[in-house]
Structures are given as C-alpha cells and as structure tokens.
Amino acid sequence: MRATKQRNLARNRRIAGFTLIELLVVISIISLLVSLLLPSLSAARDETRRTVCLAMLRSVGTANEMYAGEFPDWYIPQRHYKADGVTTINWYQNSMCRRLLGVADRTGVYDNRWPVDFVCPAAEKAVSAATPEGARVADVCGMNFTGMVYRGPNNCLRGLRANEMSNPGGKLGWTDATDWQVTMIPSVPSHLVDFRHKGRLNVVFYDCHTEVKSPQQLDQGGTTQRALWDVKY
DSSP states (O other): HHHHHHOOOOHHHHHHSSOOOHHHHHHHHHHHHHHHHHHHHHHHHHHHHHHHHHHHHHHHHHHHHHHHTTTTTOOOEEEOOOOTOOOOOGGGGGGHHHHHHHOOOOOOOOOOOGGGGGSSOOOOHHHHHHHHTTGGGGEEEEETTOOOOEEEEGEEEEEOOOGSSSGGGGGGEEHHHHHSSEEEEEEEEOOOOOTTTTTBEEETTTTTTTEEEOOHHOOTSSSSSSHHHHHHH
C-alpha cells in the first residue's frame, strides 16, 4: 500500500514539474522571439521619431509662410537687432514666430527654450536636459542663412524677402542641427547639421515640404549643392 502511494506521488511530481531540458528549450524560444522582435520595435521607434521631427519642421515652415503674410513678404529673419542696436533676437526668439507656432512668448525673456513637443525626439541630449520651461531648440533645429546678408537701417536685420527667392521649393530652410544656425561652408564648428536619424537628417524647404537627406545629398562643407543652400542663388 505504501509502495503504491509513493509510486503515485513520484508520477504526479513528474507530471506537474518541468525537466531542466524543457526549461532550457522554453528559455531558448523566448530569447529567439525577443531577438526577432527587438529590431522591429527599434525600427518602429526610429520611424516615429523621424515622423514627429518632420512634423515639427513642417510647422516651422508653415509659420515662416504665415510670417511673410503678416509682414510685407518678409520671411522670419535669421537674426535682428532691437532698437538699442545691441540686443540680438534670433529666429527662435522672434515674438511673431513663437506666436504663429503657439509657443508661449515670455515678454522680455529672449531665451531659447520651446516646449519639448517642438523638439526632435531623436535629439536625446536636449530632450533629457529639458526643464519645466522647455528644451533648448537652439541645440536641435538650425536655420540656413547661406546667402543672407545684414541689411536695413544700421544693418539691423539678416533676413530674406519672398520675392528675392526664385525657387522656394528647392531652398533649404531649417534642418536637424547642433546649433540654431547652419550654413553651406561653416566658419565655426557649431554651425553643423546633425544626421541623427540613422545617418540621415530631416529638412524643411521654403515652400513647406519636407525631405530626408543623406550627407552626400547635403554636402555641407562642399559646393556641389550650392543651389540647395544659397537662398539667393
């Protein structure tokens, strides 16, 4: 009787439990599934970041067109001086530009912080360093100023009028960058574009359409893409 009971208990333990080999097989299958899913999840995340960034740039391009409607064909100036001739206002600090984008304009505070929603999510350093006031858009999005010169009374403004550009759809406006301003031939290291989307970057043109570009297609530092960079060319 006792022997029969022991045999039954042993049989029940074998049925209820897993052998070491069975556990290893299950773990191997799970590991394989994870290895197959991770690249897909990473690719989906990168695509989402790129899409959000393109939408942000398109918003800036649209605000630029609306700005030209508010002022007599003047696009958002890359930089201008206040009446004191000393204080500079960069494009991202421009009150009208911020209003058109729905970015709070804190009177008298010419800072470079925009809400995180307006900052490329692939710019992880800027996003992680964001404060309650926002993230430093000046470290993420750069305006192309190739071909622009200072003009107006006392050379107070560096900007462009719509009738000075022959092909808005072929002129680079804003792009992923490490600084608030970029140019074809950088005179300082900070005026660089940023290929943060798997070796490519996003750009918005003066007609508001967006594209994804490779280093060869942009050729910053060279002259093969002057027609793209030089806004007056």
